[in-house]
Amino acid sequence: MLGFLEKYGLFYLTGGWPASEIGGFAGTLILAGVGLAVCFPLAILIGLARTSQRHAFFISATIWVYALRGIPLLMVLLWSYFLLPELTGHSFTPFTTAMAAIIVYESAFMAEIVRAGIQGLPKGQMEAARSIGLGYWQAMREVILPQALVNMIPSFVNQFVSTVKATSIVYIIGVSELTFVAQQINNVEVGNPIRTYVVLAFFYFIPCWGLSLLSRKIEHSIKARQSSAAAVR
Amino acid sequence: MTLDLSFLARGGHLPALLDGLLTTCKLFVVSWICGFLIALVLANLRDVRFAPVRFVAGIYLEYHRNVPTVVQMLVWYFAMPDLLPDSIRLWINRGNTEFLFAWIALSLNVSAYFAEDIRSGMRAIPHTQYEAARAIGLGALGALVYVILPQAVRITIPTILNRTLILFKDTSLAMAIGVSELTYQVRNIENATFRAFEVYFIATITYLVISLVIMFLGAWFSRRFAVTHRA
Numbered sequence: 001m002l003g004f005l006e007k008y009g010l011f012y013l014t015g016g017w018p019a020s021e022i023g024g025f026a027g028t029l030i031l032a033g034v035g036l037a038v039c040f041p042l043a044i045l046i047g048l049a050r051t052s053q054r055h056a057f058f059i060s061a062t063i064w065v066y067a068l069r070g071i072p073l074l075m076v077l078l079w080s081y082f083l084l085p086e087l088t089g090h091s092f093t094p095f096t097t098a099m100a101a102i103i104v105y106e107s108a109f110m111a112e113i114v115r116a117g118i119q120g121l122p123k124g125q126m127e128a129a130r131s132i133g134l135g136y137w138q139a140m141r142e143v144i145l146p147q148a149l150v151n152m153i154p155s156f157v158n159q160f161v162s163t164v165k166a167t168s169i170v171y172i173i174g175v176s177e178l179t180f181v182a183q184q185i186n187n188v189e190v191g192n193p194i195r196t197y198v199v200l201a202f203f204y205f206i207p208c209w210g211l212s213l214l215s216r217k218i219e220h221s222i223k224a225r226q227s228s229a230a231a232v233r
Numbered sequence: 234m235t236l237d238l239s240f241l242a243r244g245g246h247l248p249a250l251l252d253g254l255l256t257t258c259k260l261f262v263v264s265w266i267c268g269f270l271i272a273l274v275l276a277n278l279r280d281v282r283f284a285p286v287r288f289v290a291g292i293y294l295e296y297h298r299n300v301p302t303v304v305q306m307l308v309w310y311f312a313m314p315d316l317l318p319d320s321i322r323l324w325i326n327r328g329n330t331e332f333l334f335a336w337i338a339l340s341l342n343v344s345a346y347f348a349e350d351i352r353s354g355m356r357a358i359p360h361t362q363y364e365a366a367r368a369i370g371l372g373a374l375g376a377l378v379y380v381i382l383p384q385a386v387r388i389t390i391p392t393i394l395n396r397t398l399i400l401f402k403d404t405s406l407a408m409a410i411g412v413s414e415l416t417y418q419v420r421n422i423e424n425a426t427f428r429a430f431e432v433y434f435i436a437t438i439t440y441l442v443i444s445l446v447i448m449f450l451g452a453w454f455s456r457r458f459a460v461t462h463r464a
Contacts, residue, residue, distance in 0.1 A: 070444030071437055072405035074416055082429040168301035194312040201300045208299035
């Protein structure tokens with residue numbers, strides 16, 4: 001086992017880097033991390049539209065969210081693989097293709113977190129902000145979002161965990177992330193697939209489990225702070 | 234781009250597509266049923282007094298919740314057969330190996346989520362409800378059937394339906410180990426005909442329609458059986 005880790009540990013961690021594009025575990029984290037970071041402003045806009053009084057915004061955001069929630073990521077990945085070169089006339093690396101699919105797909109789920117966060121605040125917050133003369137955007141920026149975003153932190157952490165897990169399918173189009181690397185190792189080390197896949201499972205398990213615990217902890221501390229603030233009042 | 238689907242009628246593509254849809258539905262239904270049955274047991278194991286049982290159940294839950302579904306399938310398909318004795322392996326290989334392992338992986342995966350949903354539903358009912366039920370003369374089973382479950386199910390079903398939707402979408406991952414479900418057939422047909430747009434379009438709509446039915450059920454149930462608190 002130690003010999004195996006010594007031989008392939010770095011390959012699991014970074015793929016063929018620096019000889020080729022960075023991959024492996026680092027590739028998985030970059031896909032999920034950068035994907036969600038790019039997604040974030042998009043999700044706030046879609047989330048705002050989902051709580052909007054304007055029908056055009058509300059309806060188009062709702063269609064966007066429900067359509068994406070209703071199809072598998074794999075299908076979005078295939079679309080991205082086919083449509084990106086078709087629409088732009090350029091060819092893209094598998095990594096960029098997968099990144100595009102993840103951004104589009106996760107925007108729907110992140111938007112629902114934003115919507116829930118905004119609607120989770122008492123209505124009086126918005127009414128009070130508007131009544132002291134703030135406009136809609138001002139009220140959102142100064143009053144609603146600062147409170148709502150803090151409450152959303154645990155959900156964002158959970159979404160990061162599920163995105164890390166979801167990226168494991170993109171090896172299908174040849175992105176050299178963690179699962180792809182394990183498949184390659186399995187092609188070489190044919191005699192012992194158990195070892196290869198147990199190590200792979202551990203690579204996902206440790207960060208995902210740790211982050212789930214962290215998100216539960218943050219949730220508790222946010223709740224504790226809110227109830228103590230309520231008690232002072 | 235106009236949608237010309239006549240190519241499907243030639244070369245047996247339409248039967249392949251329908252066959253893929255059927256496999257997807259089969260995988261979805263059998264995994265749901267098995268996952269739910271395992272979850273019923275698991276949900277109770279977490280409250281057993283014997284600590285090692287709780288510990289093992291906890292590891293089972295955390296493994297299935299923190300490792301990607303695809304990886305769980307790969308583990309079953311590539312690694313588990315190595316642990317089995319040759320006679321059993323040969324017996325399995327005679328059947329539809331891919332489907333079997335996808336079925337096992339999806340059932341176990343969804344059971345971990347269902348178990349937590351069921352458990353939190355049961356815990357949401359205060360113990361005094363049980364005590365009151367017993368006090369008015371119901372037996373242990375009667376209290377469970379008439380008092381606890383009707384309230385617990387109400388809380389649990391929306392989350393169960395939400396996870397059901399994810400399970401349905403996860404059946405597409407079975408293509409990774411070669412199960413000839415809808416996405417697998419779609420890729421095959423695309424490779425044979427180069428009609429990516431049309432085939433993807435059909436598959437997307439198909440997934441969407443079934444998903445929307447599940448989402449609609451969830452929304453309807455939440456509204457129809459909303460949990461209302463008396464002051």
